Amino acid sequence: MKSLLVLPVLFAVALSSYNKEKELDWWETTIFYQIYPRSFKDSNGDGIGDINGITENLEYLKELGIGATWLSPIFKSPMYDFGYDIADFYAIQEEYGTIEDFENLMAKAKELDIKIVLDFVPNHTSNESVWFEEALRGHEKYFDYFIWEDGVVDENGVMHPPTNWVSALRKSAWEYREEVGKYYLHQFVIGQPDLNYRNPDVVEEMKNVIRFWLEKGVADDPDNYDYLNHIYTKDLDETIEMVFQWREVFDDFKEKDGLSRVMMTEAYTTPKMAMKYYGNRDRKGAQMPFNFALISDVNGDSSAAEIKYALDSFLTFKPIDEHANWVAGNHDVSRVASRFSPELVDGINMITLLMPGIGVTYMGEEIGMVDGYVSWEDTVDPGGCNTDDPINYWITSRDPQRTPFQWSADKNAGFSVGNKTWLPVAADFENLNVEVQRVTEKSHLNIYKALAALRNDKIFRYSRYESVAYNEGVFAFRRWYNKKAYIVVINFRQEAYTIDLTYFENVNKKVQVLISSIQSPKNSWEVLQADKVEILGSESLVLKVLF
Structure with missing residues (x-):
């Protein structure tokens, strides 16, 4: 049964995406900024972020140097x-x-030359x-939109799910419905029945969804999979085939309007498997199969050495004529400041923005937001609630990285004027917010802006x-073109080192x-x-390079 769904130390890897200048498309040079709409900005005081809150703050993205914003689902x-x-x-x-x-958002984004990305699930x-x-x-017709199986009856006459598959958010991936006398598959929460992509009607229906939003002016449409690590539901050739077919829909629209x-x-x-999503010589797939090395591997x-290996691996495997991309955080994983350290926020932003390829930033990483504390009573994420464990729920809850964006030291961090927000604001917002960092000469925010501006250099x-x-702590990379070169140095340890950049x-x-930093x-x-640059701890x- 299936459902669709080298030793790094002291050895340098030299790679090139281009051997000559060519005109690049907008998405090849921009920075993508992921917004979790529920937590970005509340415009009406109900404690929940909304579309108008995003529209009102698009100038902030322009200030950062962002060219495209990716919205988590608003459907x-x-x-x-x-x-x-x-x-x-x-x-x-x-x-x-x-x-x-939404149309007002699109109009404002067009004025500011910011592309809107919708998260298509x-x-x-x-x-x-x-x-x-x-x-x-x-x-x-609609029964065949989903994946149904009969239960298994044991020797005592008790019916059990068809398989022992477990959902990504705990407990069985099967749910019984008396109305039809069968179990349906849900790889996530019970309320998310998987669609049956072996049904041509489903394939066409989802293409129509893509067409509908592209006609609204959406420039991008990420395809969010979040697949389980199960052999029957992940990395199937049929999944890659669907990506190819969706790419064809995108290219059809490009032929119409350019x-x-x-x-x-x-x-x-x-x-290696992620490379399949790029496509091949005969059929194109996704321009950006997300690279989660900075999330999953380090x-x-x-x-x-481990940082170098993780970064260079993606560059080594990717097709020579395709772009790499760098993602250090999202709404599903602990924030950079909490997963690495607050001192390494600038270093990680240097990697995501200055490595070869496309940079992606999750909202709040530019100011070094940390995971907020969310009590068991305030927990709303199924990943935490489904544990039924008021002690250890926080291990699997995704609420801490989804706490409201910290705009200022005002009530609710400037996120909302309401009396209650859908998740509590992180405790450090009085000092860690956009308003404070804007006027602080050396802040995460202003360093991020400087990196985004430098990124415009050809x-x-x-x-x-x-x-x-170089050693246990210091990772460095060089970018050079013609007679110009930059070196980025990041110390992942608190120990100071003296390094020789003439290497x-x-x-x-x-x-x-x-x-x-x-x-x-x-x-x-x-x-x-x-030949003797002292790099302080976490610097x-x-x-x-001066020639």
Whole structure:
């Protein structure tokens, strides 16, 4: 039964995405900024972020240097999994706003030249969708939209689920419905029945959903998979085939209006397997199969060699004519400041924005937000609630990384004027917020802006790349193009080291500090001897090579 759904230390890897300058499409050079709408900005005081809150703050994204914003699901939903259980792919969830609000968002984004990305979740729908309700009534067409199996009766006459499969959010992946006398498959919460992609009607239905939103002016449409690590539901050729077919829909729209749409696919898998989502010589797939190396493979305890291996692996496996991408956080994983350390926030942002390829930032990473504390009583995420454990629920809950965005030191961190927010605001918001960091010369926010501006230099679009792990703590990489070069140095340990940057070819005498992390005492434009650069504990630097 199936459902669709080298030793790194002291050895440099030299890679090049381009051997000559060419005109690049908008998505090849921009920074993508992920917004979890429920937590970004509440415009009406109900404690829940909404579309108008995003519209009112698009200038903030422009200030950061963002060119595209990716919105987690805003479609109509009963909210058992906060929007990932979609009841109507053609409508907006009422607490987020209306179609008119969305159209206003699109208009404002167009004025600011910011592309809007919608999170399309094709794996499943909601058990409150019209499709599922019709299936329970015996409507043959919609019954075949889902995956049904008979139960297994044991020797005592007790019926059990068809298999021992467990959902991603705990407990059985099968749920029995008396109306039809069968179990349906749900790889996530009970309210998210998987769709049957072996049914041509489902395939066409989901293509129509994509067409509907592309016609609304959406420039992108990420395909969110979040697959289980099960051999019957993950990395199937049929899954890749669906990506190819969706790419064809995107390309059809480009032929009509000339605007490129970019498909981003989310699959937690090996680098080798992720490469299949790019497609091949005959058929194109996703332009951006998400690279989760910085999420799945490394953390604050990782050595410089492990960091190098994780980053270089994706570059090694990817097709030579495709782009890498760098993602350090999202709404499902602990924040960078908590997973690595607050001191390494700037260093990780240097990696995501200055490595070769496309940068993706989860909201709040630019100011170093940390995971908030959410008590058992306030926990709403199914990942935590389904544990039925008021002591250890926090281990699997995703609420801490979804706490409201910290705009200011005002009530509710400036997120909402309401008396209660859907999740409590993190305790550190009075000092850690956008308003404070805007006026602090050396802050995570201003360092992020400097990195985004530096990224516009063509060296970060066309240059070569090589990296080295100097020792247990220090990872460095060089980007160079023609007679210009930059070196990024990040110390993942609290111990200080003195390193020799002349290890890199054509780095001879001096380097100049352009950007330094907030705890670094080094000043911009300070000149250092390249053969004996002292790197303090948790310090990160962007250096310009002086020839």
